[in-house]
Amino acid sequence: MGFPVSLRVDDEDVPERAADAVFAWLREVDERFSPFKPGSEVSRHGRGELEPHELSEDLVEVLGLCERYRLATGGAFDVRLPGRGFDPCAVVKGWSVQRGAQLLRAAGARRFCLNAGGDVVASGGPWRVGVRHPEHAGRLCTVLELTDGAVATSARYERGDHIIDGRTGHPATALLSMTVVAATLTEADSVATAAFAMGAEGIEWAASLAGCEVFAVVAGGQVLRTADFPVAEEPSADV
Template sequence: MRRVEHVMGFPVSVRIDDEDFPRAPVDDLFAWLREVDARFSPFRPDSEVSRLDRGEVRTASPGLREVLDLCEEYRIATGGAFDVRLPGRRLDPCAVVKGWSVQKGADLLSAAGATRFCLNAGGDVIASGGPWRVGVRHPEHADRLCTVLDVTDRAVATSARYERGDHILDGRTGRPATGLLSMTVVAPTMTEADTVATAAFALGAEGVAWAAARENCEVFAVDAGRRVLRSAGFPGVAGPVVAA
């Protein structure tokens, strides 16, 4: 089964290789992502995040509380470099919401019996079963790859400047983080992979060692000087990309 929809501001595709997998869990996956977008988007004035930011909601729902707790955990872990509450700006937990919600969507598929699938959310990939090969885009050339990963039961997330420019800010300064061109993290869950990648990018050059030191995380980064930096266990291989 294969399906693609545009939700949360980016394309989301799913490929499920289990034979005769039912359609309903895939419907549930996309319904869940649409619900998250409606509730947690800071770009929607009627979302829970926007209403909480304006003081119209006093107590966050359990889901939003979980997201905000993760945001605070990473703010502390990065010494304030990762911060979703910058002065003069609206509350924006998108850096956690994306990975958190996509992981929960993958969990829905697994709970329904899917054992081998690839879920790609705007270039961040959950590879269940496997092995799957996932390409990491070159930060300066859209038609090139830096490397190809051979992954099984892992999530791969990249934070970079090539899609949205200098959109990741260093919370310590309030200015764009420019020490890295791209940061890719492989972790057991997309919640961790995506958030660690963004937090490390916000830290700049020091974020490479910070991310690599986190348990169960492997990293591949290109710094502003165009040096390639990777952790010893990063699962890079050569060969064609079959899932990216």
């Protein structure tokens, strides 16, 4: 899926096949939902080759999430950008990893940490999760504590200015990073990307959502966070 995935399960009675099922699911998602594979369901839908009744229930769910955040952000978050084709990866990543966490719970796992490219679903904590400094790869800007929940960060440091403000068609550059804690990674990842696309106004928007806590680094280095963001260690003074 284009990012490393790691899993730690601390329950002794959970069979190894539970972890195997998670990774098998993520490989299936890569085959079905990658916009970079011409034969995937996502690619075929983007080219208009599938009738509405031919879409899988999973893709229908993803499309609903994409539309939800497009409307909520006034078009800043849009998976159908001119000249770029249909690319729902910003929703698929969190959605698919959260589904993986549900597979673990169904297998009896109660204490685990599933990390997908730095976005994390945690259960049975507390788990400590570091958030990379947006300008210094070897440093953290904060460490948070999760018991049962998820955290996702959208930023420019891995892939450059890849998040586009759908209202303007230009890269979103007002923020250096946006970290969101929520009950599920589906929400945390989607909200983090959507808020980043909105720019500075996205901070207040994300903070207004029930159950979401925010830690944002604005261009220039200013840190803004909600009062209940679960900080385990204060950020360094020179963020």
